[in-house]
Amino acid sequence: MSIESRKIKHMVRNILTARPDEIGCVECLERMDRFVEMELEGKSPAEAMPLVHDHLTRCADCREEYEALLEALQHLHEA
Amino acid sequence: MQERTNQQWLAALSEPGTEQELALADLRVFLVRGLSYAMADRPQVGEADIEGFVQDALLKILDSLASFRGESRFTTWAQKIAVHEAFTELRRKRWENVSLDKMIARYEGDFAPSILTDPDPSPEQRVTQRGLLETVERLIVEELTERQRQAIVAVVFAGMPTAEVARRMGTNRNALYKLMHDARQRLKRRMQAEGISLEDALSAFETSSGKRSSTHHV
Numbered sequence: 184m185s186i187e188s189r190k191i192k193h194m195v196r197n198i199l200t201a202r203p204d205e206i207g208c209v210e211c212l213e214r215m216d217r218f219v220e221m222e223l224e225g226k227s228p229a230e231a232m233p234l235v236h237d238h239l240t241r242c243a244d245c246r247e248e249y250e251a252l253l254e255a256l257q258h259l260h261e262a
Numbered sequence: 263m264q265e266r267t268n269q270q271w272l273a274a275l276s277e278p279g280t281e282q283e284l285a286l287a288d289l290r291v292f293l294v295r296g297l298s299y300a301m302a303d304r305p306q307v308g309e310a311d312i313e314g315f316v317q318d319a320l321l322k323i324l325d326s327l328a329s330f331r332g333e334s335r336f337t338t339w340a341q342k343i344a345v346h347e348a349f350t351e352l353r354r355k356r357w358e359n360v361s362l363d364k365m366i367a368r369y370e371g372d373f374a375p376s377i378l379t380d381p382d383p384s385p386e387q388r389v390t391q392r393g394l395l396e397t398v399e400r401l402i403v404e405e406l407t408e409r410q411r412q413a414i415v416a417v418v419f420a421g422m423p424t425a426e427v428a429r430r431m432g433t434n435r436n437a438l439y440k441l442m443h444d445a446r447q448r449l450k451r452r453m454q455a456e457g458i459s460l461e462d463a464l465s466a467f468e469t470s471s472g473k474r475s476s477t478h479h480v
Binding site: 188189190191192193194195196197198199200201203205207208209210212213214215216217219220242243244247248251252254255256257258259262 | 292295296297299300301302331333334335338339341342345346348349353391394395398414418419421423424425435436439440443446447449450453454458459460463464467
């Protein structure tokens with residue numbers, strides 16, 4: 184069985200950057216609406232909400248939902 | 263759609279009646295448009311799917327009004343719920359016939375040599391990658407519980423959504439994330455104790471991941 188090197192690299196990075204104060208998916212989802220709005224307002228959500236940003240870099244499922252929400256709201260605001 | 267403040271949305275949706283029906287109709291239109299944009303690059307998701315996701319989301323929204331904290335626009339919060347409902351359902355359907363045990367069995371065992379199928383690394387990098395992977399594999403066996411190991415293999419290697427892995431393991435998405443977080447912290451301590459730095463580890467993959475992203479099936 185082959186495992187793509189990018190998956191291994193991602194796993195190793197995730198291990199070596201693990202931090203004790205990481206938040207889980209529930210907390211990330213709770214705060215995602217504010218995070219997305221800050222992004223749309225041109226602010227720096229990663230600085231204001233670093234734990235949400237950190238979770239989004241680690242969790243593919245939450246990142247997928249965040250990107251979809253951002254896409255939806257960008258278009259709705261443009262319309 | 264009628265413009266409403268957050269308070270007006272909450273007031274309209276809280277009590278059954280004409281105001282609630284009008285607000286739900288407006289919200290439905292907004293969520294359908296938003297989800298249509300969000301799903302634009304997923305041709306397998308049709309209009310009927312989106313209508314179904316939004317219907318489920320509206321029920322969830324009505325049930326969850328008390329949890330709206332007012333930190334964003336109400337419509338942003340509602341769209342977030344619609345997106346979450348949609349992805350939860352899409353992932354469930356995508357993986358419903360996949361057995362966790364079979365998926366884990368595909369990846370378990372000696373995964374260290376797999377990286378050697380990557381054609382890009384130089385001979386030096388191959389040696390570095392092999393050493394790193396053998397170390398990671400050994401630490402996974404030595405440090406992690408059976409459940410932690412299963413979760414990492416299913417989510418990281420097999421690419422299963424955390425909610426789907428969690429359901430099959432009799433837990434929830436948040437608890438599974440915590441399980442994997444504990445596993446990563448254990449592995450981090452051991453890797454650091456063995457003198458593996460983040461910079462060294464990542465540099466071992468720089469060339470191979472940067473030049474090509476093909477998947478190799480052996």
